[in-house]
Amino acid sequence: MQKIGVFVCHCGTNISATVDVKKVAETLGKEPGVVYSTDYQFMCSSSGQNLVIDKIKELGLTGVVICSCSPRMHEKTFRKAADKAGLNSFLLEMANIREQDAWVHKNREEATLKAVALARAAVAKVHLNTPLTPGSSDVNKRALVIGGGIAGMQAALDIADAGFKVDIVEREATIGGTMTQIDKTFPTLDCASCILTPKMVDCEQHENISLVTKSEVDTIEGYVGNFTVKIKHKAKYVDPDKCTGCGLCIQKCPSKKVPDPFNLNLAPHTAINITFPQAVPLVATIDADNCLMIQKGKCGLCATVCPADAINYEDKDSIEEKKYGAIIVSTGFKPISLHNFDEYAYDNSPNVVTSLEYERLMSATGPGKGTVLRPSDGKHPKTIVFQQCVGSRDTSGRGKTYCSGICCMYTAKHAMLTREKYPDTDVYVFYTDVRSPGKGFDEFYRRAVEKYHVHYIKGAIGKVVPMSNGNLQIQASDLLMNEQLHIEADLLVLAAAMEPDKSAKPLAQKLTASMDNDDWFTESHPKLRPVESPTAGVFLAGACQGPKDIPQTVAQAGAAASKAIGLLIKDKLQGNPCVAHSDENMCNGCSQCANVCPYGAITYEEKDFRMPDRTTLVRRVASVNPAVCQGCGACTVVCPSGAMDLFGFSNKQILAEVDALCL
Amino acid sequence: MDKNKLLSEQVQRNSGVDVSKCMRCGKCTATCPNYDLMEYHPHQFVNMVENDKLDVLMKSSSLYLCLNCFACVERCPRGVEPGKLVEAIRLEAVRQKENNHLKPDQIVEKLTEGMPQQAITTAFRKYTK
Numbered sequence: 001m002q003k004i005g006v007f008v009c010h011c012g013t014n015i016s017a018t019v020d021v022k023k024v025a026e027t028l029g030k031e032p033g034v035v036y037s038t039d040y041q042f043m044c045s046s047s048g049q050n051l052v053i054d055k056i057k058e059l060g061l062t063g064v065v066i067c068s069c070s071p072r073m074h075e076k077t078f079r080k081a082a083d084k085a086g087l088n089s090f091l092l093e094m095a096n097i098r099e100q101d102a103w104v105h106k107n108r109e110e111a112t113l114k115a116v117a118l119a120r121a122a123v124a125k126v127h128l129n130t131p132l133t134p135g136s137s138d139v140n141k142r143a144l145v146i147g148g149g150i151a152g153m154q155a156a157l158d159i160a161d162a163g164f165k166v167d168i169v170e171r172e173a174t175i176g177g178t179m180t181q182i183d184k185t186f187p188t189l190d191c192a193s194c195i196l197t198p199k200m201v202d203c204e205q206h207e208n209i210s211l212v213t214k215s216e217v218d219t220i221e222g223y224v225g226n227f228t229v230k231i232k233h234k235a236k237y238v239d240p241d242k243c244t245g246c247g248l249c250i251q252k253c254p255s256k257k258v259p260d261p262f263n264l265n266l267a268p269h270t271a272i273n274i275t276f277p278q279a280v281p282l283v284a285t286i287d288a289d290n291c292l293m294i295q296k297g298k299c300g301l302c303a304t305v306c307p308a309d310a311i312n313y314e315d316k317d318s319i320e321e322k323k324y325g326a327i328i329v330s331t332g333f334k335p336i337s338l339h340n341f342d343e344y345a346y347d348n349s350p351n352v353v354t355s356l357e358y359e360r361l362m363s364a365t366g367p368g369k370g371t372v373l374r375p376s377d378g379k380h381p382k383t384i385v386f387q388q389c390v391g392s393r394d395t396s397g398r399g400k401t402y403c404s405g406i407c408c409m410y411t412a413k414h415a416m417l418t419r420e421k422y423p424d425t426d427v428y429v430f431y432t433d434v435r436s437p438g439k440g441f442d443e444f445y446r447r448a449v450e451k452y453h454v455h456y457i458k459g460a461i462g463k464v465v466p467m468s469n470g471n472l473q474i475q476a477s478d479l480l481m482n483e484q485l486h487i488e489a490d491l492l493v494l495a496a497a498m499e500p501d502k503s504a505k506p507l508a509q510k511l512t513a514s515m516d517n518d519d520w521f522t523e524s525h526p527k528l529r530p531v532e533s534p535t536a537g538v539f540l541a542g543a544c545q546g547p548k549d550i551p552q553t554v555a556q557a558g559a560a561a562s563k564a565i566g567l568l569i570k571d572k573l574q575g576n577p578c579v580a581h582s583d584e585n586m587c588n589g590c591s592q593c594a595n596v597c598p599y600g601a602i603t604y605e606e607k608d609f610r611m612p613d614r615t616t617l618v619r620r621v622a623s624v625n626p627a628v629c630q631g632c633g634a635c636t637v638v639c640p641s642g643a644m645d646l647f648g649f650s651n652k653q654i655l656a657e658v659d660a661l662c663l
Numbered sequence: 664m665d666k667n668k669l670l671s672e673q674v675q676r677n678s679g680v681d682v683s684k685c686m687r688c689g690k691c692t693a694t695c696p697n698y699d700l701m702e703y704h705p706h707q708f709v710n711m712v713e714n715d716k717l718d719v720l721m722k723s724s725s726l727y728l729c730l731n732c733f734a735c736v737e738r739c740p741r742g743v744e745p746g747k748l749v750e751a752i753r754l755e756a757v758r759q760k761e762n763n764h765l766k767p768d769q770i771v772e773k774l775t776e777g778m779p780q781q782a783i784t785t786a787f788r789k790y791t792k
Contacts, residue, residue, distance in 0.1 A: 343694065343738055393686060394740040432688040462693030462738065477693035479706060484698040 002033040004126055005061040006119060007052055009043035009068035011098055018102040020112040024067060027116050031123050035059055044074050049081040056085035063091050063126035067119045069098040088131035090577065090648055095122040117661055124660035128653045132577035137627045139225035139573055140325035143564050144169065146217055146507065149177020150196065150550060151542025151557040152330035153203050158561030159328075160208035164568045167322065168203065169212045169231055171503065174279035176200050177332055181262065181356060183363040185550060186413040187444035193278060193365075200280040211281060213240075216503070218319060220327070220510045223601070223628035224537030225573045227324045235315040237286035237294070238272070242310035245274060245282035249302035249311070258290040264357045266375060267367035272302045272311075276365050284310075326537050326564040327511065329521060330557065331504045333543040335496035336391045340398045344387070344494055349466035350375040352492045355386075355407065358414055372418065374491050376470040381490035384418055385474055386411050386429040387461045391497035393432070400497045400518060405547040407495035408435045412448045414493060419452040428455045428487065430476055438549070457485070464492060498547045512600050513538050520546045531560040535599060536630065539563050578648035579629035580636060582622040584609075586643035589620035593635035593644050601628035602635060667715040670755060674712055678751035682713040684741045691735035691745045701725040705735050705745045712748060721756050 006028040010016035021039040029037035036059055040048050043066060055061060064087065066078050071094045079089035097115040105111040143159050145152040148170035156166045168175060182192040203209050218230040255271035262275050271290040274282065284302075292299035293313050303311040335354050338346040346352045351374050353361065364370040374381045388407050391399030408431070415427045429448075434456070436442040448454045459477035466472055467488075474487045500519045508515045513533040514522045521544050524532040531540055541557035542548060548556065567573075582593070584607065594602040602622050609617045622643070624635075636644045636651065645651055675682060691705035698704060703711070703725040711720045720726055729749045736746040765773075765786035773783065 389688065389740070395684070396740050396742040399740065432686060459689035460693045462690060462695070462734075475693060477689035477691075477704075477706070479687065479689040479692070482704065482707075484692060484695070484704075 002062050002127055003035045003060060004031075004033045004063040004065060004123060005052070005055050005059065006031075006034055006037040006065045006067065006123065007043055007048075007055075008037070008039040008097075008115075008119070009048070009066065010039065010041045011068060011102075012042065015068070015098050015102040015115075018105055018108055018111045019097060019115045020108060021115075023112055024097070024115045024119060028065075028067075028119050028123065031120060033063075033127060034123060036061070043068050044077055049077070052078065052081050053085040056082065056087050061087065063093075063129060065093050065095060065119060065122045065126055067095040067097045067115065067122070070094075070096045070100075088133075090132040091126065091129050093122045093126050093129065095119045121657040121660040124656040125653045128650070128656055129648075132647055134574045134577040135626050136572040136574050137223075137225055139568060139570050140227070140323045141165070141568055142167070142322075142324050143326045143328060143568060144217075144227070144229055144322075144324040145328045145330060145541075147171075147177065147330040147332055147501075147542075147544070148175030148203075148211070148213070149330060149332045149542065150179045150199070151332065151544075151553045152177070152328065153199050154554050154557035155328045155330060155539075155541045155561040155564070156209050157199065157202060157206065158558055159564055159568070160206045162561075162565045162569075163208070164565065165208050165210070167210045167212050167231075167324075169215050169217055171214070171216055172275065173214050173236070173283070173285045174200075174275045174281070175203060175211060175213065176280065178334075178356075179550065180276060180278075181264070181359055181363070183359050183366075184413065184417060186409045187438070187440045189413070189417070197278040197280070200278070204280045213281060214285060217507060217510065221600075222323075223599075223625065225325045225567070225570075226627070227327055227537065229322055229324055229327075231320050231322060233318045233320060235288065235317050236283075237288065237291070237312055237315045238284045239310045239312055240281055240283045242308045243283040243306075244308050244310075245279075245284065246307065247274065247284075248305045248307065249284055250274065252301045252305050254299065254301065255290050255292055258287055263360050263367055264354075266353075266357060266360055286311075286313075326539065326567045328539045328541050328557075328560050328564055329504075329507065329511070329513070329533070329544050330541040330560075331501045331507060331544040333498045333547065334501050336399065336499045338390065338494060338496055341390060341494075343463055344390070344461065344492065345464040345466050345472070346494065349464075349470075349472060349492075351381075351466070351470055351472060351490065352464065352494065354494050354496045355410055355414065356496075358493045362414070362417060372422070374470065379470070379490065380422070382424065383426045383487065383489045384428070384491045384493065385461070385472075385476075385487060385489040386415060386427070386493045386495065388429065388431045388495045389460075389497075390494040392495075394497075400499060402497075402518065402547065403435065404495075404498040405435070406498070406549045408433075408445065409438070409441055409549065411493075411495050412436075412445045412454075415454040416444075416448040416452045419448075419454060426455070427452075428457060428489075430457050430459050430461055432458075432460070438551075459485075461492075498543065500544060504544055511535055511538055512598055514598070520544070531556055531563055534630075537567060573627070575627055576629075576631055577626075578631040578646060579626045580624045580631065580633070580644055580646050581626075582624060583643045583645070584619075584621045586641050587619075587621040588641050588643070589622070590640060591622075592638045592640065593622055596634045596638050597629075598632065598634065599628050599630055601625050601630075665715065667718055670717045671712045671715045674717065674748065674751045674755055677754060678744075678747045680712075680744050680748045680751070682709050682743065682748070685709050685713070685743045686741050688740060690738050690740060691743075694734045694738045696732060696734065697728050697730050700728050705729075708748055708752070709743060709745050712752075717752065717755075720752065721759075726752060726756065 008025045025039040082092040095118040142165045148168040218232040253270035260269040360366040392404040461476045463475040539560040541560040542553040736744040
């Protein structure tokens, strides 16, 4: 016979103002199986908890129902109390009579009736509750960081400083990410390289960090604490252990017209190349598609001049398998393609550039070596026009619906730097709104207007016509003056919207991590778990989760690292015992559960079954890995034979609750 | 309800345009090829509907200077489609003109069995176009 105790909380006046708590306690006292029922002002206070503990011990309660707030708020509190009293904590249930009742209703009588109904449902469930014990699994003390930009580097450094080994897997030949392409950073205008390259060197020299460049994640298996990852190393054609980065090969390479993605194809480079002078690791790699030796078997100059004998034309892609306890995703962003926006003539004129291209035009390591020259004829531009919100805040389907967040600030930076370096230049900025929340951000934007006399115009560019001399005839609106403007410009800079890097989506599928409609990784909770992916053991750093500037990225990377450290420091992981399990005798092997499982927790195995006639039958049945299962219950819903069930939320328990509510 | 407010709602319903989606970027006015001849401009058309000031626009020649090139419809980042709005405002202007061949209260006496429905509808046409 069950002995259930019911404890009704006033929550100050939060509940008691709308719900007659005395009446709820009284009514519940008459329920079958309930041996004790009371109300109390603050159940979660230590005296409230002691009341629960005392009654469990005194009356030998076999189940407890707390009628109070949402289980998200205090389930842990009360379960701990039950544990203290020697009652298995999963024999305690909460009825949410605050968020789902007192806070949303006005009529006291109806709210009281609802509280009684919710409490009855909880009592009905407790009748069927069974003691559960969480299982445990080991933790592999190594972290994987996917993407070696500023986010990945910061996260890796923080984890490595805490004493754990970290591998940074980076697709390019150097770490550093998008920030390596940036000239200066807002709002301090310090040189991006000067703050970035020391961090890159720190990563290279840290004893706990391994840089795995020119590599991509191939497959990911396993679960929190025990990920098995296959990493694909792409052929470099240069032995990184021998190469000293002397650059002799680059001087001699005859294939000099190779598009340079680092300079966004504004200038060519050689087939054997070091991305930029401060690259980490500082080693050359060969672009096989453009190497004469690899393509045609004629040349071999670099191998001849290399003093370190590092060149290997026979290099092949290879796969390496490694084990990790935690994974940090930091795949970053890229600007959107502008092919949908033909009014700006981006495809028709080399003098229409994106903001990131303008960074390269300004950068000391860019094609102009620090002098801004327009791409069509190398002329110094006198009139430069900037357009913000290109593809951002666009619900027409041509762009992205969100605000990219950083364009207002980097456009102000570009405008200011241009006016500072070339005071004879006319700079126009077309804006919809200037959004500058952040420390010193609005002051920075105002400085561009007030001190540098950048012409900020509330309006937009409607049409751009490239002329034969390379100039651009721009038609635009000025909403405050209510005018249509016609400007002849030398250069047009477009603040293209941010979108997730193209590697993000396939990676999310490998990780079974969720994404939003725009392919940004989703966090576990928008406010309270902002750096955790809903997939356990996977953490998010930087712009893979949404548009961010550098300070936000670094802050988030540090937060993600601390969460990863919190995981890696544990020797054993206690799992959630409310996981799915399959009744092998009922499973028909249809695979529907495995198909819907968002965590990849369900596998199928061939199993021997002894039949009544003493024969053996081999059947394919589902098996759930309790360490991976998050207890979402999707499998129990699709299972056509009723074999799948969830501990703590079994079909029987749920239906008992429904019966209690409806009958 | 205020006549202008009714008119704004009517115009939005007929055109399928929701003016509250406008984020005031000025793309429509920037893209308009007939800007110079207009007293009021595309972004103001949208604004006038939003602020129930259509009587002003309907008296202005700007309404008829729109070429219906639909450049603004093509370029508007919020899908507001000012060009479609202009169409609906013009339709409203035509409807408001007096001098129908027939007034609604005359219908009853004219509805004889032999009268084709088509004739009644036709009689609602305007004297002038």
